Amino acid sequence: MNIKLHDAELRVMDVIWKSEEATASQISSVLKEKYGYSKTTTYTLIKRCIDKGAIKRIDPGFRCYALVTQAQAQELETLELINKLYDGAANQLVESVLNNKKFSQDEIKRIKNIVNEWGDKD
């Protein structure tokens, strides 16, 4: 069984894989030290891993076990979410509403030519 995990979710899995079993607070303190993640950030990630079936949670103590091996986990290379948000730049959002043309290969070539032409001038 292969499960696609996000970059940040893999960091949670790394902690569990290394120690086979880890409580949520242990994971949180490791990720805080290593990456500066806040508690809520880590808990969000753990919850996502549980939802995806990568982690099994056992109470009491919120102990987490890995349900997948390191080999089974695949990194999810997705940029979908952020693209919908236009990287948070409202101006790009507005501009894209007005001018929704994509860059084709031809366009890029044309613009590269502009650079070359200007370069020749000097």
Added chain:
Amino acid sequence: MNVWASILIILVVLIRAIILHKIPKLTFIIMWGMCLLRLLAPFRFSIYTNSRSTEIIIARVLNNVASVLTSSVQKSEAGAVSYIPNISWPIFIWIVIAATLFIYFIVIHLRCRNVYRFAVPIENAYVNEWLSMNKLKWRTVKIKVSADISASLTYGLFRPVILIPKTTDWENRDLLKYILTHEMIHIQQFGTLWKLLLLIVACVHWFNPFVWVMYILANRDLEILCDEEVVRTFGVDSRAAYALALIDLIEKREKITPISSAFSRNAIEERIISIMSMKKSSFKGIAFAFLLVVGITTVYFTSAFSANVEIAIGTDVFVLERLSATQLAKHNVDNQTITTYRIINRIESASESISGRFLQFTTLDEANRFAPFTIKAPSFLPGSLINMSIGVTQRSDATAGYEALIRYSLKILNDPDWECWINMSMDYVGPDAYIEVETGYSIRALMINDIEAIATYSHTIDGKSLFWIKDGVFYCLSASLDWDIMIAIAESV
């Protein structure tokens, strides 16, 4: 719509279209800044000079929007004061849409921040070394790597973070150098703050298409200004390399995320041409840019002086105060001297010549909306009540002995197309009367019963008193000054 701001924007757009690539890019940011100031400022700064002193009076000027929001003070029968907010339908719609836009952009921002929090501190030796060599004086910059973004970006005003996509080509040090420098310059130039201000203005003035044009172009100009600084940092010879690096980034991004492009074709082309046309700044270019900024500043201040609601008389600022119930002054007549009555007599003698042209309003609310200011009026007028407002004569018909004795008109001279008369009436209501003057239109010159009030010399001292001299007679309208002080001033002039 803020007409002067729109004119400013059109000017800048035209200048931009003609000589964007010829002059230092900072020029445009300054000019956009002027536009922003014009759109944002509920306060206008005016510098008044006269023969005696130079003073800077911060004249509080209400623009249309603010004036409608001002609640009007109405005196109820019991003498208590009730505040009735004047919010009409158009204002309601304006607020709702502006708020919706705000919330929309805030939500987008928060969603992004929610994604950015998964970014991790960078572990690239080259980048860390670069950062240690390029520290900022006041703020600590963090560089993080995110798997969720497709182009590098910067966020955070006080604790700036540079976010670099995980997919970046970490081996390409030239590229890294360009990316990092570009983002760092954004931080140094407070790009985030500029963008925030632009966004706020666009939300508030959402109904003004010119503001949206400004919004888009100013955002582009921030990028272009940043590019200019990058090229300056690495030298003019690096232009082509930097431009190609940018294009490569776009090309790569388009490959990764073919669904929706955030890049506008025009914007990119403009940016590339701008980078390639950068030269060592010429004296001509700088001189021209300087002239432009001076010119735009002039337009700004011209507009500041002549735009909508400004209470200015001649070169001075007239009384600017909203009266609350407690402020309604009670006046005492006893210590006034004959000279005072001379002024009053003059007014009285011409009391019959009232102009018949008034602005008409259907309701009092509407009129008050037009006339949001209340001015405390002359304290030397004996136990009197002066009621001055545009087109509204609030004459008493209830109180016994409450009779209009004197009325005089103020002619607004500054606007030939908008000639109207402010009716000012004075009513005796006994010793406990108050004086209230309302106006909502700019007064450039003042006429009291065909006597030009502001003539050879006029001055306000504390914003509540007005002096002028006409034909050797010293006139003073004051709500705050003692008689002795008035005499002292009269003698000193």
